[in-house]
Amino acid sequence: MALRGDPPAGVENWTPVDNGFEYASQLVKFIKERYGNHFCIVVAGYPEMHSQATSKDDDIKHLKEKCDAGADVIITQLFYDTKIFIEWVKDCRAAGI
Numbered sequence: 727m728a729l730r731g732d733p734p735a736g737v738e739n740w741t742p743v744d745n746g747f748e749y750a751s752q753l754v755k756f757i758k759e760r761y762g763n764h765f766c767i768v769v770a771g772y773p774e775m776h777s778q779a780t781s782k783d784d785d786i787k788h789l790k791e792k793c794d795a796g797a798d799v800i801i802t803q804l805f806y807d808t809k810i811f812i813e814w815v816k817d818c819r820a821a822g823i
Contacts, residue, residue, distance in 0.1 A: 727768040728753045728797070740778075751791040758796035769793070771800040773814040774807075786814075786821050793823050 730750040733740040742748045747756070754767055769792040772785055779785035789800065800823075805811050 727770075727801070728757060728792075729770060749788070749791070751788070751795045754792050754795040754797050766798045767796060768799045768801055769797040771802045771814075771818070773802050773805045773811045782817070786817055786823070789818065790821050790823050 728750050730747070730753070731740070747753045750769055754769060757765060757767055769789070771789050772779070775782055775785050776788075779788070793800070800818075802811070
């Protein structure tokens with residue numbers, strides 16, 4: 727599972743390490759370039775929007791970047807409202823995911 731990760735406990739904002747990856751899409755791209763199809767790459771999707779996303783459209787744009795970089799599977803957080811999930815899937819498909 728290729729994740730950017732969360733900030734350490736007690737730290738409000740996530741910052742990348744020197745020479746590290748800033749986004750999960752960069753990690754996915756690196757894995758694909760280095761290992762080809764040796765791994766099945768799973769990325770996170772957020773039907774109810776990532777906590778740091780500026781908009782629903784922006785969140786889906788970032789998910790598409792991960793898919794375009796080579797992600798094979800999207801896994802979502804737990805959700806309780808299936809209507810939100812179904813709408814999110816429609817929005818993802820409309821975005822080319």
